[in-house]
Amino acid sequence: MNEMNDASKNVRRRGDALIESIYNATIELIKKVGYTNLTFQQIAHAAKTSRTVLYRRWNTKFDLIHEIMEYKTKNALGGELIDKIEDTGSLRGDLLQLLTLYQSIYTEGGLEIMNAILFEIGQDSEKLSKIETNARNKNILVMRKLLGFAKNRGEKIKEVSDATLTLPFDLIRVENLLRRETMDAKRLELLVDEILLPVFLA
Amino acid sequence: MNEMNDASKNVRRRGDALIESIYNATIELIKKVGYTNLTFQQIAHAAKTSRTVLYRRWNTKFDLIHEIMEYKTKNALGGELIDKIEDTGSLRGDLLQLLTLYQSIYTEGGLEIMNAILFEIGQDSEKLSKIETNARNKNILVMRKLLGFAKNRGEKIKEVSDATLTLPFDLIRVENLLRRETMDAKRLELLVDEILLPVFLA
DNA sequence: TAATTAAGGTACATGTTGTACCTTAATTAG
DNA sequence: CTAATTAAGGTACAACATGTACCTTAATTA
Numbered sequence: 202m203n204e205m206n207d208a209s210k211n212v213r214r215r216g217d218a219l220i221e222s223i224y225n226a227t228i229e230l231i232k233k234v235g236y237t238n239l240t241f242q243q244i245a246h247a248a249k250t251s252r253t254v255l256y257r258r259w260n261t262k263f264d265l266i267h268e269i270m271e272y273k274t275k276n277a278l279g280g281e282l283i284d285k286i287e288d289t290g291s292l293r294g295d296l297l298q299l300l301t302l303y304q305s306i307y308t309e310g311g312l313e314i315m316n317a318i319l320f321e322i323g324q325d326s327e328k329l330s331k332i333e334t335n336a337r338n339k340n341i342l343v344m345r346k347l348l349g350f351a352k353n354r355g356e357k358i359k360e361v362s363d364a365t366l367t368l369p370f371d372l373i374r375v376e377n378l379l380r381r382e383t384m385d386a387k388r389l390e391l392l393v394d395e396i397l398l399p400v401f402l403a
Numbered sequence: 404m405n406e407m408n409d410a411s412k413n414v415r416r417r418g419d420a421l422i423e424s425i426y427n428a429t430i431e432l433i434k435k436v437g438y439t440n441l442t443f444q445q446i447a448h449a450a451k452t453s454r455t456v457l458y459r460r461w462n463t464k465f466d467l468i469h470e471i472m473e474y475k476t477k478n479a480l481g482g483e484l485i486d487k488i489e490d491t492g493s494l495r496g497d498l499l500q501l502l503t504l505y506q507s508i509y510t511e512g513g514l515e516i517m518n519a520i521l522f523e524i525g526q527d528s529e530k531l532s533k534i535e536t537n538a539r540n541k542n543i544l545v546m547r548k549l550l551g552f553a554k555n556r557g558e559k560i561k562e563v564s565d566a567t568l569t570l571p572f573d574l575i576r577v578e579n580l581l582r583r584e585t586m587d588a589k590r591l592e593l594l595v596d597e598i599l600l601p602v603f604l605a
Numbered sequence: 606t607a608a609t610t611a612a613g614g615t616a617c618a619t620g621t622t623g624t625a626c627c628t629t630a631a632t633t634a635g
Numbered sequence: 636c637t638a639a640t641t642a643a644g645g646t647a648c649a650a651c652a653t654g655t656a657c658c659t660t661a662a663t664t665a
Contacts (some may be wrong), residue, residue, distance in 0.1 A: 399601040
């Protein structure tokens with residue numbers, strides 16, 4: 202009867218099964234209470250495990266969140282962004298493809314998580330600025346590849362600084378993090394037509 | 404001797420003197436420990452007042468921070484942004500002027516504060532999205548005024564969506580909040596020449 | 606000078622943290 | 636298949652932060 206519950210308590214999950222359960226509980230919680238109000242105590246309770254287990258693995262809630270982001274990003278893209286970029290036949294198509302892919306990280310990966318990451322960047326801890334710099338450098342390479350397609354096709358591309366090369370990514374971040382609107386295909390097209398093409402196409 | 408300290412404890416500041424002391428203590432603290440680690444307890448101690456005084460005035464640390472931001476913004480600009488915008492004789496000059504003024508809000512107003520604001524936006528509380536929407540609408544009006552100058556001078560301006568009109572502000576925000584680089588005049592010029600002029604000038 | 610206003614101080618229940626230490630289930634090795 | 640190892644679950648504790656209640660007392664005002 203009520204002994205069933207007590208009996209089931211003795212089952213101990215381990216490894217991936219446990220971890221994923223913690224990930225999911227964390228994501229649900231962060232949606233409910235927000236990142237600031239997120240506590241290890243609540244996570245442990247929601248994931249039906251103990252704080253001890255959490256502290257053993259992650260020193261701070263950011264460490265946990267960051268791990269979740271990487272896990273989610275992999276799932277959303279199925280690999281590195283630069284490998285997913287293909288020549289669509291036009292700069293417009295390529296840029297639209299890029300925005301769509303990059304947007305999917307935010308859509309699938311969970312806005313709440315990205316928000317937390319962004320916030321921690323603002324706290325300018327050492328490791329965070331490294332994460333940021335790495336991401337930026339990767340993104341610049343993606344854009345070089347993309348603009349390389351255009352040059353090979355004979356499209357006239359402006360020479361711009363590295364800082365400007367990250368514009369497509371910055372726009373997606375602004376849209377997702379600073380505004381809170383739905384990012385449909387129409388919105389992405391507008392970004393390409395009104396901003397990105399004038400900037401990159403001579 | 405040591406009674407001097409005890410005697411000085413009996414002096415009670417009130418009103419603006421007290422408030423400004425709290426503002427300053429908060430700004431110093433937030434620079435030291437960051438927004439997440441900021442506590443009313445620490446603020447009270449740093450401002451040499453008591454938690455009671457703080458709780459009476461602000462329900463959350465965000466309420467306090469938001470008030471500080473408004474106070475600082477007023478000081479930085481000395482009025483509303485739209486009133487500060489003047490016709491410099493060219494779109495390039497006008498845009499540079501706009502970026503410089505808007506940047507000063509971040510420089511003078513305190514990056515830490517803006518960061519906190521941004522973060523709370525991510526928590527999508529009711530009042531916060533209102534603050535955001537208001538700011539966006541104001542910024543759109545500023546850009547309309549600025550592009551109006553250009554049209555009157557006979558410069559050819561593209562017709563763009565409201566979403567694109569906020570680009571100058573979004574760029575400053577990205578630079579300040581997502582990156583952590585010094586925003587000198589050269590950087591602002593690059594934003595104007597490589598991004599804003601191609602977007603707005605036909 | 607008396608009444609009012611607002612700052613300072615104390616106390617308390619509640620919740621979170623980080624750590625230490627122990628028990629016990631699940632896995633692995635001999 | 637049993638014993639050793641690994642890792643999860645549980646309890647306890649000191650430290651700190653919160654939000655509230657209630658009281659005292661300095662500063663302002665009427």
